[in-house]
Amino acid sequence: MTLPASRRLDRLPGYPLADMPRLRRELRAAGVDVIDLGAGDADLAPPPAAVSALQAAVEDPAMSRYPFQLGLPAFREAVAAFMSARFGVSVDPFDEVLPLIGSKEGIAHLAFALLDRGDAAVLPDPGYQAYRGGVVLAGAEPYLVPLRPEHDFLIPLEGLADVHDRMRMLVLNYPNNPTAADAPVDYLQRCVDFCAAHGAALVHDHAYSEIAFDGYRPPSILEMDGARDVAIEFHSLSKTYNMTGWRIGWAVGNRDVIARLSRVKTFVDTGVFLGVQAAGAAALEVWESWVPGNVRVFRERRDAAVEALREVGFDARAPRATMYLWIPVPGGEASEAFARRALVDEGVVVLPGSSLGAGGEGFFRIALTEGPERLRVAARRLGRVARFE
Numbered sequence: 001m002t003l004p005a006s007r008r009l010d011r012l013p014g015y016p017l018a019d020m021p022r023l024r025r026e027l028r029a030a031g032v033d034v035i036d037l038g039a040g041d042a043d044l045a046p047p048p049a050a051v052s053a054l055q056a057a058v059e060d061p062a063m064s065r066y067p068f069q070l071g072l073p074a075f076r077e078a079v080a081a082f083m084s085a086r087f088g089v090s091v092d093p094f095d096e097v098l099p100l101i102g103s104k105e106g107i108a109h110l111a112f113a114l115l116d117r118g119d120a121a122v123l124p125d126p127g128y129q130a131y132r133g134g135v136v137l138a139g140a141e142p143y144l145v146p147l148r149p150e151h152d153f154l155i156p157l158e159g160l161a162d163v164h165d166r167m168r169m170l171v172l173n174y175p176n177n178p179t180a181a182d183a184p185v186d187y188l189q190r191c192v193d194f195c196a197a198h199g200a201a202l203v204h205d206h207a208y209s210e211i212a213f214d215g216y217r218p219p220s221i222l223e224m225d226g227a228r229d230v231a232i233e234f235h236s237l238s239k240t241y242n243m244t245g246w247r248i249g250w251a252v253g254n255r256d257v258i259a260r261l262s263r264v265k266t267f268v269d270t271g272v273f274l275g276v277q278a279a280g281a282a283a284l285e286v287w288e289s290w291v292p293g294n295v296r297v298f299r300e301r302r303d304a305a306v307e308a309l310r311e312v313g314f315d316a317r318a319p320r321a322t323m324y325l326w327i328p329v330p331g332g333e334a335s336e337a338f339a340r341r342a343l344v345d346e347g348v349v350v351l352p353g354s355s356l357g358a359g360g361e362g363f364f365r366i367a368l369t370e371g372p373e374r375l376r377v378a379a380r381r382l383g384r385v386a387r388f389e
């Protein structure tokens, strides 16, 4: 008997790394020392302040009740205080902020709030899977634009003429996963103006806003003129605070879009555990004192990895932000084949560029999720995979 499956499922791409965990498990069971630089999930600890806040919260019965979409007012207020201190952006904690079960959840659900069949969302390719996933599951059209080095990994707005009539949403993500590119302020401003001119929502995924180096401070889209009329921005505590598994983030921006997203969520979830929201507020409160140390760890890793990769022959460049390196696959080999050989022959997990969209072909991604020494070992092993002369 064949049970039903929606046709939308067939339109979803394969999930990257789907068979990597099995391969990795088999290799580890066979005694191979696997270095996993695949997922953006660091081996580092969350801030002690967040841990203590969660510990206290589980002792408080009030924290065990349904959060609903309002959630913990203290979390919303901590978000508003952070947006003001970090970006100089003042937001209403109740009408312009929405707690999320990780930013991925909000990003995917946003498509249900904004798009109908026949509508298109302009998405970066390669790009984080939830963009395409949400749009396809909502029954709308993902319009993929390749991010290429010759355009500094930006979406060229001039190339979108044939989608203007049905474009309802433009998704940007700078600092970018996976290319590690950042966007100049004048480009972000042009995106705001472009969306305003075409009646589209501008969605900025800012998951890596705080992981930036060498004095670079990624701006919020809400700092641009007119952004409040068209933009919504997604933030995450996952990478900034090493809290990937806690599942907490927020959306901030245009109040109508926030209200629509909240309405969708009312029908599909009941909010983030209040204890995790208390921990999130505690993390945001130690932002200025705690985050720089964490960023320093990523910078040391970036420098060690870039140096070691260059030494063995890769064209590795040091990005100004994110926890990733985006490296050309040597010798014109397909990125998937290269990544498979890296795992099977040398026990190193990297992400093939094509797994985040056809536009990522020709590159592979390394996540800075292990310490400098392990990254150096990984670089030497990858050098053997690449067979540089």
Ligand SMILES: Cc1ncc(COP(=O)(O)O)c(C=O)c1O
Pocket (backbone or CB within 6 Å): 040, 101, 102, 103, 104, 105, 128, 173, 176, 177, 205, 207, 235, 236, 237, 238, 244, 247, 248, 249
């Ligand atoms: C670009 C980007 N956006 C969003 C997320 C989701 O983060 P979370 O759902 O953990 O907040 C990730 C996670 O890898 C990401 O890389």
